[in-house]
Amino acid sequence: MTYQETLDYLFNALPMYQRIGAVAYKTDLTNTIALCQHLGDPQTKFKSIHVAGTNGKGSTSHSIAAILQEAGYKVGLYTSPHLKSFTERIKINGAEIPEDAVVTFVEKHKNFLEDLMPSFFEMTVGMAFEHFAKEKVDYAVIEVGLGGRLDSTNVITPEICVITNIGLDHTQFLGDTLPKIAAEKAGIIKERVPVVISELQPATLKVFIQKADEKHAPIFFAEEYYNVQFKEVDEEGKAVFIANGAPIKFDLTGKYQQKNLGGILKAIDVLKENGLKISAENISNGLLKTVSLTGLKGRWQKINNQPLTYCDTGHNSEGFEYILKQIEETPHEKLFMVLGMVNDKDISKVLSMMPKDAEYIFCQANIPRALPASDLYEAASKMGLRGEIIPDVNQAIAEVLKKAGKNDFIFVGGSTFVVAEIENL
Known part of the structure; x- marks a missing residue:
């Protein structure tokens, strides 16, 4: 199969939520677990960072990946949906998965995929995990697709979870109130795994505290550690934020990034406390070069x-x-x-x-x-x-x-x- 034939097969043979909506949404992790077992449970072969939320999870995922890259780590990044090319979803140090690797994965596992009939998203999760394991990444930043508790990515046990803003989106699947949606997002919280909440919202506060207590997970509300304000866009086109009184330049110029930046900084703090070697210079350079390091597009x-x-x-x-x-x-x-x-x-x-x-x-x-x-x-x-x-x-x-x-x-x-x-x- 050529790469284009492989894409046509994937888009046409597997139900894709981004294209057709609700009929492609799966309400359990059975297929993902079965696919991962078939692949030799690649998700257990690298360390990961799990990012959920309604708004801001893409920016947060890319920014954390950029900082880790600047610190010298080999970093996988799984995000969705793609904007231009399918391969955008799976990257290592900013390089998209090679087209021939996509073809090889599908050819190798086609019979199993046709028997299992996973959704398009479930298949891409399996492909990403196998690619990251095969390439021996140090860390993979994994962005949740939809929700959290039942999302296909929720088969990992990460080093840290990050949950960004909670808003009324995908209410037909996740619930029609902020607490209900927060409960679904909180489903990524794992036993004794620290969780950072980027935005402190009164309606969701109890939900996150209760879930963290159940899982004995240390919980950090970023706004209790970082006061972040937007200042200006400088002459080089970089956004300048003030975090705890100190200026920080950010590649992503949307003023709304002040909601994400505290969560990004607190997540890095927690990773450093857990032994990662990340300098202040790595953080500033990662934030300054998020777009060029990761290829992020479409954020203001x-x-x-x-x-x-x-x-x-x-x-x-x-x-x-x-x-x-x-x-x-x-x-x-x-x-x-x-x-x-x-x-x-x-x-x-x-x-x-x-x-x-x-x-x-x-x-x-x-x-x-x-x-x-x-x-x-x-x-x-x-x-x-x-x-x-x-x-x-x-x-x-x-x-x-x-x-x-x-x-x-x-x-x-x-x-x-x-x-x-x-x-x-």
């Missing part, structure tokens, strides 16, 4: 200068709260919003937050889960938002670039899959 990423154009993968009300605040605080004349969303989420709360004086271009990603741009237009119109329908993401961007003045601001997002289709990202 500038894609044009005049008019100023940014994209972001934030896709729920908590994410948009920070996106809209950042837009508001960025000097501009007129605001254009290129938006596309998925069809299995309650979009009303996000749309109710949107500024009514902006001009909207409604688009849709080229996946079955995409909400038709016409449906999004209708829902937005009921909220008093005005604009036009241009379904193709890049055509929508091209049209708005023609229309906008050099002092205007363009935002592109609403869904990870809209950002994924931006050309030259």
Whole structure:
């Protein structure tokens, strides 16, 4: 099989949540456990760091990986979904898994995969764990896909768990209140394994404390150790934060990163207490070079200068709260919003937050889960938002670039899959 034939096989033969939604979601770990056993339990052959949360888990995972790389460790990084290429999901020191390794994995295990019929995500977890074990990584940073307790990644026993923000997302699977969702995320907490909570939220506090007590796990609320505030974006395009009075430069320029940074710093503190050799210079360099070291894309990423154009993968009300605040605080004349969303989420709360004086271009990603741009237009119109329908993401961007003045601001997002289709990202 060629690499493209292998991808076609995986995308077509295995149910993929990102593309088709709920029918691909599995409610237990049976398949993942069976696949890992078939592979010789590779997840037991490397040390790991497990990261869950509604918003911020991708940024946190990449940042921790970058710091460990700067400290000289060989670091695996498993994240999802991918933006441009399947191989983005599985990296070692920023290098994506080779295409031939993907082909070899599928050819070697095809008969077993066809008998087991795992989901696409379960298969990628097994592939990542086998790759990390085979390449003998020192540490692997493993980002949870959805939830925590029943997520396929939850077969590892990590050195530390990190749980970022909890928000109302994937409520059809995880519950319709913050405590219910937090309980699912808390499912990654293991016996005597320290856990860092990045953002202290009153609604979820008791849930995490109770779960940590049950598991005899030391628990650290990062905000009790780090006071982090956004200061500015410097002339080099790096965000400057103040953490406990000291400036820290961060490659990820979204102001919302102040919610993640304390958790990242506290997680590194705990790892150092457990014996990892990480210097202050490693931390500052890792944060300064997160994007170049790990290849992270789509987190408040500038894609044009005049008019100023940014994209972001934030896709729920908590994410948009920070996106809209950042837009508001960025000097501009007129605001254009290129938006596309998925069809299995309650979009009303996000749309109710949107500024009514902006001009909207409604688009849709080229996946079955995409909400038709016409449906999004209708829902937005009921909220008093005005604009036009241009379904193709890049055509929508091209049209708005023609229309906008050099002092205007363009935002592109609403869904990870809209950002994924931006050309030259």
